[in-house]
Amino acid sequence: MITIALSKGRIFQETAPLLEAAGIRANDDPEKSRKLIISTNRPDVRLLILRATDVPTYVEHGAADVGIAGRDVLIEHGGANIYQPLDLGIARCQMMVAAHAAFDYTRAVRPGGRLRVATKYTRIASDYFAGLGMHIDLIKLYGSMELAPLVQLSEVIVDLVSSGATLKANSLVSVAHIMDISSMLIVNQAALKLKRKEIQPLIDTFARTVESLNANT
Ligand code: ATP
Ligand code: MG
Numbered sequence: 516m517i518t519i520a521l522s523k524g525r526i527f528q529e530t531a532p533l534l535e536a537a538g539i540r541a542n543d544d545p546e547k548s549r550k551l552i553i554s555t556n557r558p559d560v561r562l563l564i565l566r567a568t569d570v571p572t573y574v575e576h577g578a579a580d581v582g583i584a585g586r587d588v589l590i591e592h593g594g595a596n597i598y599q600p601l602d603l604g605i606a607r608c609q610m611m612v613a614a615h616a617a618f619d620y621t622r623a624v625r626p627g628g629r630l631r632v633a634t635k636y637t638r639i640a641s642d643y644f645a646g647l648g649m650h651i652d653l654i655k656l657y658g659s660m661e662l663a664p665l666v667q668l669s670e671v672i673v674d675l676v677s678s679g680a681t682l683k684a685n686s687l688v689s690v691a692h693i694m695d696i697s698s699m700l701i702v703n704q705a706a707l708k709l710k711r712k713e714i715q716p717l718i719d720t721f722a723r724t725v726e727s728l729n730a731n732t
Contacts, residue, residue, distance in 0.1 A: 517560050517713050520579035522567035526698060529605035530583050536724040537717055559713065571597055571701065580706035580714060586696045587675060591638050598707055600718050601700040604725055608677040610639060612691040615664045620690040623670065624649065633663035634673035643673070643693050661685040 521530055523545040534540070540556045545564045553562040563579050571592040574582040584592075585606060589599065614620050623630055626648030633654040634640045644651045656663065660672040661681055675696060676682060676689055700721055707714055 517581060517710065517717065518563060518579045519560065520563040520565055520570045520573045520582035522570060522583075523564055524567075525606050526567065526583055526585075527564075529698070530603070532728075533603065533605075533721055533724050537720040568592070574701050574703050577703045577705055580703050580710060581717065582701045583698055584701055585698050586694075587636060587639065589699060589701065591636055593638075594701075596704055598702040598704050599699050600702060601722055601725065603698050603700055603721065604729060606696075606698045608675045608696050609689075610636065610673065610693040610696055611676045611689040612643075612671050612673055612693065613661075613664075613676070613682050613687045614671045614690050616686050616688050618664070618670060618690075620671065624691075630671060631669040632671055632673060633660055633669035635660065636673050639693060640673040661687055 521527055527545055538557065539560050541562055542554045542556065543550055545553060551564050553564060555561060563573060565573060567585065568588050568591070570582040570584040571589055571594060573579040575595065575597055583603065587610060589597070612620070624647060627650070629650045629652070630644065631652045631654060632640050632644065633656050635656055635658065637653050637655055640651070640653060654663065654669050660674045662685070663669040663672055664687060665685060671690070673693065679689065682688060700718065702714060702718070
């Protein structure tokens with residue numbers, strides 16, 4: 516049995532074609548079903564439907580053999596003991612620093628400077644500003660980061676941006692690019708050794724599919 520952990524929403528939608536290419540189809544639609552374990556057309560493959568941030572935890576502990584998780588989630592988790600064989604190139608977006616359009620970010624960013632940063636991504640934000648030699652007051656949030664600069668909770672936010680529409684709707688602008696984000700295939704290291712005959716073909720099929728999708732875009 517191979518157990519694959521993933522989250523619903525964009526990750527499931529963008530993973531479905533990759534699973535399809537490997538001959539795997541979910542027996543229930545996770546957007547409609549309340550089931551957390553979804554069987555597939557293959558009796559030896561099942562899916563776990565988790566909160567995105569919990570996917571690395573299930574894979575790390577071997578409760579799932581394989582998972583699909585954003586690079587953002589993996590960095591924040593730490594990724595210890597998790598093998599990351601493949602960038603799937605799905606759920607692409609950018610980790611950015613954003614501020615109110617009227618805030619003078621260029622002036623604020625200098626070694627020794629101080630800044631209040633609101634974010635869900637505390638590890639990525641700490642590392643980034645440490646690299647600039649800045650002192651930051653980190654304010655941990657769980658969502659709707661765009662609000663923070665509007666009510667002076669912070670000067671800037673660190674958040675994922677794709678179209679920029681949410682920033683724009685709240686009079687914010689991107690002021691710095693931290694990194695490109697996409698989702699990775701992750702594998703439990705013990706499972707890879709013990710179930711290599713089942714798991715390696717799955718990794719190989721995903722790799723070929725990703726390659727051919729990229730060749731066509
Ligand atoms: P929730 O939205 O339920 O709080 P989440 O934000 O962790 O949870 P998703 O919104 O499904 O979950 O995002 C899953 C992954 O998709 C993120 O970890 C990130 O890698 C990627 N992602 C997030 N926002 C975007 C976006 N706007 N465009 C493309 N990919 C994104
Ligand atoms: Mg989200």
